[in-house]
Amino acid sequence: MERTLVIIKPDAVEKGAVGKILDRFITEGFRIRALKMFRFTVEQAREFYAVHKGRPFYNELVEFMTSGPVVAILLEGENAVKRVREIIGPTDSEEARRVAPMSIRALFGTDKGKNAVHASDSLESAAYEIPFVFSNLELC
Numbered sequence: 001m002e003r004t005l006v007i008i009k010p011d012a013v014e015k016g017a018v019g020k021i022l023d024r025f026i027t028e029g030f031r032i033r034a035l036k037m038f039r040f041t042v043e044q045a046r047e048f049y050a051v052h053k054g055r056p057f058y059n060e061l062v063e064f065m066t067s068g069p070v071v072a073i074l075l076e077g078e079n080a081v082k083r084v085r086e087i088i089g090p091t092d093s094e095e096a097r098r099v100a101p102m103s104i105r106a107l108f109g110t111d112k113g114k115n116a117v118h119a120s121d122s123l124e125s126a127a128y129e130i131p132f133v134f135s136n137l138e139l140c
């Protein structure tokens with residue numbers, strides 16, 4: 001069993017897509033082990049996405065991720081990291097609509113920046129991101 005972190009980004013929360021996205025992961029067979037809504041501070045978003053420091057889109061990404069509330073979900077399942085990345089689709093929502101039309105980013109994202117969801121891209125990222133967002137007491 002693997003655990004991975006999904007964050008429903010401000011664009012998808014604003015659109016009212018939280019329920020549909022949660023339902024998709026449950027239907028795909030994952031167990032929800034933790035769940036909460038919060039709003040990142042600029043400092044927290046910079047740290048969460050520290051791996052992208054120096055990239056041209058970094059400031060825009062931090063601005064977007066702090067623009068409204070997000071919903072974080074800790075998912076558990078077999079091969080969860082890879083399977084969740086497949087279910088969310090490519091980073092660019094427009095590309096997702098071409099190559100993976102049933103993916104979450106195809107269905108709920110707008111473009112390369114506003115792409116509805118984040119998901120850990122490796123076990124190593126998940127090990128950084130899960131305790132960043134959830135404390136021990138919040139895990140079920």
Ligand code: RTP
Pocket residue numbers: 052057061090091112113114115117118119120121
């Ligand atoms: P994420 O970390 O959010 O799950 O997304 P990802 O792995 O598919 O993509 P990554 O390369 O890690 O990029 C992180 C987020 O930065 C924004 N981005 N904007 N304007 C751009 O060229 C650009 N490139 C990336 C997206 O919000 C992306 O999800």
Ligand code: MG
Pocket residue numbers: 119121
């Ligand atoms: Mg990433």
